[in-house]
Structure formats: C-alpha cells, structure tokens
Amino acid sequence: MQEPPAAKLTSRESDVLRLLALGLSNRLIARRLDISEKTAKNHLSSIYLKIGATDRTQAALYARKLGLIGPRRNATSTPASVPASAPASIPTSVPESPRVPEGDASPTGPTLTTREQGVLRLLALGLSNRLIARRLGISEKTVKNHLSSIYLKIGATHRTQAAIYAQCVGIAS
Template structure:
C-alpha cells in the first residue's frame, strides 16, 4: 500500500473510507452519507485504486494507518456483538486457539484465504473453517470486522 502522504482522496472518499474502517457495510455507508449504494461502491472502487488496495480489509487497515480513524473511535462505534477491549485492558472476549489466532493475524494483515493457507501450510478449506469459527467466537459477520477485532486485541499493530 502507498504512503498516506502520496494519496489524494477527496473529502467524500475520506468519509467513505473512514466509515468502511468502522466496519459499516455499503448500505450503512450510503445511509450515513445520504448517497446511493451504487455511489458508495463507486467511491470504494476509486479508493481501492488510489490506495492500491484489493479489498475492504486492506482499505480498512490503510485508513487506520493513515489516521482516518483512531482506535478509541473504532471501539466506540463497533457493533455491540463484538467484544472490544478499551485502552490497554486485556480482552475479555472469547478464547481463540493458537491456530485461529494465527489465521486472524494474517487476515488482519490483509492476506487472502489463499495466501493465509500458503503461509500456514494448510488448505484454503481449512482456512475457511477457521474463519467461520473465529467469526462465531468474536461475533463478526465479515473479514473487515474480524481484522479490526484483531487490531483491538493486539494481534497486529
């Protein structure tokens, strides 16, 4: 991903990216900004090109790195079903196995299922099974929420 100083996002694109990093779906981003879902998708496509991201997870991580969202802001706006530790408090959430933590860490770094499988020497199907288990345990509904959770609990910085 590019350095934040090199990227020229419009104000609207910054708003869309910030909401994406908070874990909002395209529908919720559109509602929040009073735009159509199609417009939100178009903004996201433009953002992906500008920041050299391939998916929502990489874009959300970029937003955190670029300072568009602070950890406290993310914690306050995260869905209630995801246990998010505030500050330096230890996570009071679910216990993930060592393998699940490894999968979640790699997911939070922006790796695809295929690359996670390669890195860990397991099949893509096994990665999908681990992700399903992780989602249930942490209350996430998609990769971006899981990646943000990994950051909250300190699996990645």
C-alpha cells in the same frame, strides 16, 4: 500496501472510507451519504487506488491508522477528521469492541488457539482464504472453519471486523 498521504482523499472519500471501516456495506454507505450505490463503488475504487489498497480490509485498516476511526471515541464529540459539512447521519464514533461470550472472557480477551492467531494475522494482512491456506499448508475449508471459530470467539461478523480486532490486540503486526 503503500501509504501515500491521506491528503489526497476528498472529504466525500474520507466519509466513504470511514463508513467502510465501520463495517458498512456499499448499500448502507450509499444510504448514509444519500448517494447511489454505484457512486459509493466509484468512490471506493478511487480510494483503493489513492491509498494503494486492494480490498476492503486493507482500506479499513488504513482508515484506522489515519485515525478516521478508533477505539473508545466519545460519541458526543466530533473528531477533528470529520468535516463540518459532513451529513449528520455519518457516525463519528466506533461501535464498542465486539463482545466476548461470557464463558471465554479473560483479562486479555478471548483465547484463540495458535493456529487461529496465525489465520487471523494473515487475514489482517489482507490475504484471501486461498492464500491463507497455501501459506499455512491447510485446506481452504479448514481456513473457513478457523475463521468461523474466530468470529464466534471475538464477536465479529465479517473479515473487516476481525482484521480491526487483530490490529487492536496486536496480532496483526
């Protein structure tokens, strides 16, 4: 993924990108910003083009790298990247890290198998299930099973959350 300067994004595109990185769907992004779902999709298309992303996961990782979202932000303070004109409904902090089920808790987080770490690393690079399967020499169904297990262990509900988790714990490098 290319990394052109973030200055190319309009303030509205930054808002859309921030909400996308928080894991919101196009519908919820549109509701939060009081725009139509079609407009949200158009903003996302423009964002992908400007930052060189091909999917939501890459865009979310890019937003994190820019500091549009980040771990342990204070919910009462507004980060510098939030424009003063931003609607009050735009979250300025990231929800807490996904919760680890009590039985799997360890000082470094949940225990992922070597294969699960490999799947998570490739997911964080933006690869589809099909490409992950090809790269690892396993079936697509096996990739889906590994992802289900990963999501359960790290408390994620979708790919973007898992990719952000992988970056936070250093698996995505």
